[in-house]
Amino acid sequence: MTAEDTVAGVTARAVDGDGRISITLQVNGREQRIQVRPHHTLLEVLRNELGLTGPREGCGVGMCGACTVLVDGRPVSGCLLPAALAEGHELTTIEGLEGPNGELHPIQQAFVDHTGFQCSYCTPGFILTSKALLAEQPDASRDEARAYLAGNLCRCGSYVKILDSVMDAKERLKG
């Protein structure tokens, strides 16, 4: 394969000998340059290349939310998004939520205080989705929170305590 692969005047992203392209991601406020295959998902790349294990694979098909990443503040499934298409966007994982001295984000603290989890596999996804919810709807009711979070699944069934955590986090964020 030649270095330049141009079709109808459009040049494909250059690949190395292993079929990888070089991409730059903006993750938790830091620029990261990595080599990926075009079909590698953001979830795989965050976990395997960047060591960010907060996003997890549950279903792998967009239904559970364990892999949630905020893209420009909006929750998306990392398991459905090719990492190469996440270039140019601001990405946030659970690792990006703590403060400069390691203090927990108020939503994280609310989940701890209410024990809004059991095994905690789903927790990063719930916290990130709650963050987007409370940014969009700072006064979200319990029902609105339930509807927004309906696509996040918790195998342990911690839903009641999760909603308690989110409702308390809402008050904490208002200060």
Add this chain to the structure above:
Amino acid sequence: MPEPLRLFQPTSIEEAVAVLAELGDDAKVVAGATALTLLYRQRLIAPGALVSIGRIPGLKTIEVVDGELRLGALVSHREVELSPVVRESIPVVADAFGKVANVRVRNAATVGGVMAESDYASDPPAVFVALDAVVDVQGSNGKRSIPASAFFVAFYETALEHDEIVIGVRVPVPPAGTGAVYHKFVTRSSEDRPCVGVAGVVRLHADGTVADLRVAVGAAAETPQRFWDTEALAIGKPLDADLIAQVADAYADQVDTLDDMRGSAWYRTEMVRVWVRRAIESAAAAAAPAR
């Protein structure tokens, strides 16, 4: 090692179309990637090249022009759901997009993607078919417009040529006083795909007779189902329980329902009967009688 997957990121529609024309079936368009990633990873498709249209400017517009709501191909489901322009002009469109999957899928999935995917169990297609929407596409031979009812051809098959991309959808804004609803009936979980989805549009004369009635049924057959002859029977008649039941029965008779894990063909037929009736009832309730 198989040939590496190539990624093209054209910055104009013309460039994208030219790459598709040259590479033929070996190239796949990618927009929000929610369906494409799954197809690729489940090895249902194995393209040699991806043509991402995400860098093409001008495909993210939401506007009302000349009595039509215009949605660009790259507008996300969530943007349609929340758009004040959509909510004011044709609220049922915002409502239907808001009922899709979960918030993560709605943030990524696009208007062009749901059209081109032509999944029988998607929600927006039935609404577009009921509202007489038109799909604008562009290929090597230029632009053309396809009625939504002719765009969906079969399971995962559309009227698109391999070198054509969807550039937008136009929806005529119904006359004032029109009631339009979308009922999504799910059988498993709240954020599941529909077992049956019914879009109903009703406009009444001042005397309560039908000025306009349109019904499209989604997720029950290969493509959204609409029966113009049945609709025509209702025009000019008083919209009473008998007439509504006649239309609902006619739809239940005519839709060749399919079996899947969300419901058997028999069950779907009965649900078509129920939800067509309810869609007409609630569209009529939402319609204001003309003065």
